Amino acid sequence: IHSHFKQHRSSAWGGATCLSLNGTGNEDENPYLKSVVLYHYLFGYELPDTILILTESGMCYILSTKRKCEFLNSAVGKAPPGGSILGVTLLQKNKNDGNEENFSKLMKEIQLDQGDDNSKVGVIMKEVSKGKGDTNGKGKKNLVSSWEDILQKDKVDMVDVAPGISLVMSLKDELEIDMMRKSSVLSNKVLKHGFVPRIEEVIDNEMSVTHEQIASEVDGMIEDPSKINLKVPKEHVESCYFPILQSGGTYDLKLNAQSS
Known part of the structure; x- marks a missing residue:
């Protein structure tokens, strides 16, 4: 993903200077979310409400809960030799300051990677909450929605990188x-x-x-x-999608279609 991003940044990746590939949902709620598919592709598991920042220089920052960070800890210091990823840094969710310190660190990395304040952050635009963020069930916004609020508040230019993700994942070994x-x-x-x-x-x-x-x-x-x-x-054997059966001359060919 990072190599393709660097090589085709101006086209498939919308001119982004870094990527914010956030886990916005889970498979039970919507198995068709690109973030759900992406996280399965990267980690073999869905990691909802997780922030993943990938800079052009090759640094990867992941902000999530303590349990998820423990799950990902084996990746720290294990960047493939000769690859474009320099390292992985894990940040644990901090309820005490509302993740203010974590968000500040991520923003500094985004701006540092670009060298000025005109950063273009690549996101999956269809999954951005646009100020209507999901809550944690207690009336408070979840981690990803709070991070999106920070990006919008700082007037960060968000560009859609869904085409780039799709292009990378279309390649099969x-x-x-x-x-x-x-x-x-x-x-x-x-x-x-x-x-x-x-x-x-x-x-x-x-x-x-x-x-x-x-x-x-x-x-x-x-x-x-x-x-x-x-x-x-x-x-x-495991079914990836529940079978869709339609008739009557009118058909919906989308992946999230339902049986008629």
Whole structure:
């Protein structure tokens, strides 16, 4: 991500001088958020309400709770040799001062990296709260929303870097390509040996079955391939999205679409 950002900063990354790639939600609330996908890509886990600053010079700052910092601690001092990342610094959330010291440090790093006050901070624009930040359930804004308020208050120019993130994540290594190939084969067999015969049964017998019910049945076949006589251990398979079933001539092809 950092190498691509440095090489294509003026195009795919909106001319950003640094990146603020914040964990704004969790998979249960919205699995389609780019930040959720990005954090799974980077860490293998979702880390909601986490601030990640990546400077052009190669410094990475992560502000989060004590527990999340402990989880990420193994990355400190482990920057790959010869890579563009110089190091990782973890900052723990501080309720006593409302993270004033943490935010001040991050702002200094942003401005220091640019050399003046005209920094362009790259964010996932669709996920920026624009002053309507999420709360922590007690009427107070969460960490990410408070940080966004600081950026807006200091009139920092925020630019959208979602295209750059998508471009980087579209590149797959051999392991990822192999997983996609196997996933495609499984999906094809579920359609051929599970979904199509089930639809034919419903039509031929004039059965009344909802799309949601059939979608649940298909999801069950994916989660347990033995239901369509495939010798694939179910612990090796996981559905990434709940199946979407639509009919009637009007179709929504977005990832967050629902069965009609």
